[in-house]
Amino acid sequence: MSCFRLLHDVYVDAGFIQPCSPPLRIIPQHSNSETRVFMGCLTDGQGEKMPIYTASLFPDNDQGGLPMDIGFQRQVDVLRNQGRRVVEVGCLATHPLYRKGNKNIPMLGNRMIVSYAMNTIHADDLLITTHPKYLKIYEDILLFEKIGEIPSFSYVNNNPAVALRLNLNTFAQRLKEIYAKMPIEKNLYHFFFESGSTSIDLSLEEEKEKAERYYGADMVKRVMALAYSVNRPFLPLIAA
Template sequence: MLSVDEDHVDGMVFRLAETREELEASFKLIHDVFVGSGYIDPTPSGMWLKLQDFLPQSSTFIAVHRGTVVGTMAAYPDSPLGLPYDSTFKEEFDALRAQGRRIAEVGSSAILREYRGRGGTMIMHMNKIMLQYISRWGQADDMVIAVPTGNAWVFQHVLGFTRISGVKPAPVTSKTEIVALRLDMHGFEDFLRRKYRRVPLRKKNLYRFYEHDSKSIVLPNRQKAPLPVEDIEYFLAENATAFPEEQVAALRATLASDPAPR
């Protein structure tokens, strides 16, 4: 069972990334972690990002320690651009859409090496601020993720995700096999209550952790402001070879028709 020791994040702040500099630090952290893990080859810009990162509904969460971004995670509510993993799991995601479910994908998760291995404390704090933010602003009925097959059990048995796909090769590297999982945002709290309410150890009681306020988490009282156009253009220019022209055109069209968070 995972444990959460909040003393291990003393001095850290978990919050939304809201500036160009914070987003760039996040994209570079993702790049370096993914390259180091063999998931991707190095990019010319030293960044790893998605076009959905620039949509006003999308949110990037960061862990900051002594002025340095040491962890990151992103949430992508559905949009006309679709979800990043539509490339692999569109049939499964479309099945949820057909039920009238609003879905959001979680991904782009990375933690600096020296901050890992804390019994799940870092990733649980990242999960917590993301779930609280999306729940507060009613952005999704279902959270979907794509994870390596060997990691799926953690999300299923610890957090209450359910599997919605078969095994498929990861789109970036065929060496990794992945599955899609779904979390019912309306049933998440009940799952935690049933599973952990009788767990006596504070560090292992995830229901208690998700229910109480964490001093290291700064949850904004408003939805994030849309990213300035000049910042979007900066990232597109820095990553000019990363996206086909038609996808960039689709992003611009989406931004022009939906400039503010819903």
Template sequence: MRSFYQNWNRADKNVNEKNKQEKLSLMLIRNAELLREKKYLPERRRAIRLRRSRLTEVGQSLDYRIKTATSREEWIEAFSLAHDRYVELGYMDPDPSTMRLKIQNILPSTRVFTARYEGRAVATATLIIDSPLGLPSDAIYKKELDMLRNKGRLVSEGSSLVTAKEFKCSNIFMLLFKVVYAYAQYLQTDDICIAVNPKHARFYEDILLFEPIGELRYFPSVKDAPAILERMDLRTAHARFADIYNMEDFDCDLYTFFFTANNGDESEWGKSYPTGGLRMSLEDIRYFFVEKTDLFVGIDDDKLAYIQKCYPDYDFTRLLPPGYFSTR
């Protein structure tokens, strides 16, 4: 009997030990799974968000036409859409011109893109290339932008990225940003910077792989709305998108969308985006910057000289009010 109980206890001990080992093994496996899930959580979050948002779904884009504004009528449409959305969002009071534009819009290198639906502009985005006129975000992030400039980098800024209220749930923004990105690459800029509201920062960082380079500040030109300066390094963007979006989960990945899908013939880019820039007529400059706005008021001599350099064949004494040059 004694031997029986000894054998029973020994067998029970062996069973318990085996159970402990199995439990330990299961725990280690589970821990490994948790670590893997934690490691790939951002990627999985991106995959889920992309699927739910249908950001790159081709079917949605068939009814939209992305176009560069090249006429006064098209610029008015874009600037008016930006104005109306900024007013609706509380970022500005209504302006008598019913348009929102910046002095950098006068530059031939600046591009205003619109997404058109059934003949009207329903979204717009502007890309501004750095110049002696500076960038809009210099108003509160000059130190951060100067750090990039001092490294010899050509910086650009995305501006006035707005979508008509009834189209805000579509993928129109991604179609516009694809063109903005392609144009920035075509001009061989090194960075795209965008000052975004903090509530949109996660989208730019998680999905578009921007990185914050400026702390939270408040933008006077949009009624002191909060902003964070985000930056996309175009020198490394290709590799980063390939690295992040190479998982099987990404059945609508942005690497394919930005780098391999429908990029078109690069020889055609020179026709659409001539390196000499897209120049406004003298009459358009007068209309937008003298008659409708006062953007020339207070501009310093160096900036004015640069604008004149961009239009060497224009007589700016005919453009600006009488006595403008003599009073400077």
């Protein structure tokens, strides 16, 4: 719920959604049993954790498809028809206090998601939709390829949107060709594949029982009910 609250407040502040009650951003694909919600937290030294980063990974299956199908189904179907395993990363948010002037936290999140997509669920393509103002980051730095663009996307309050694809089968080699000779602090190949990042070892079979307890057709309804019943403080994001 802390992730969904962070996501809601960041998206409202950015104009991507309208405020709602309870203040949580949850979409139907969060009920997909294969969906994973990632989070990055600060600790206060006493065990308390405050989420400052979140992202969700939505594998493509028969449990509702992908969020981007609303505006980009034709482009996604091209990859599906090639027999490729596609996943969409979305619902990304970083608390503004830990975002401005510091890309470390979002980039650590990117590494975590790419590692999970490549090594745990063995996806072929990582898809994302983003506002055109962020296009340079994804195309020029992270090497995504644009596959579509629309002037108004209902999924994000009718803002313009660009659909992007990262071919995970060639990602490491492309990063190596571009970044391998750069200093360590600018070397994204080293960052993603050589820097000794914490491994993610989550067997989908071993997780099945746990996932079934948290996901399912009524998951959104249960989270909403819990949100109304729990009084938990959150770090405010939006100025009064």
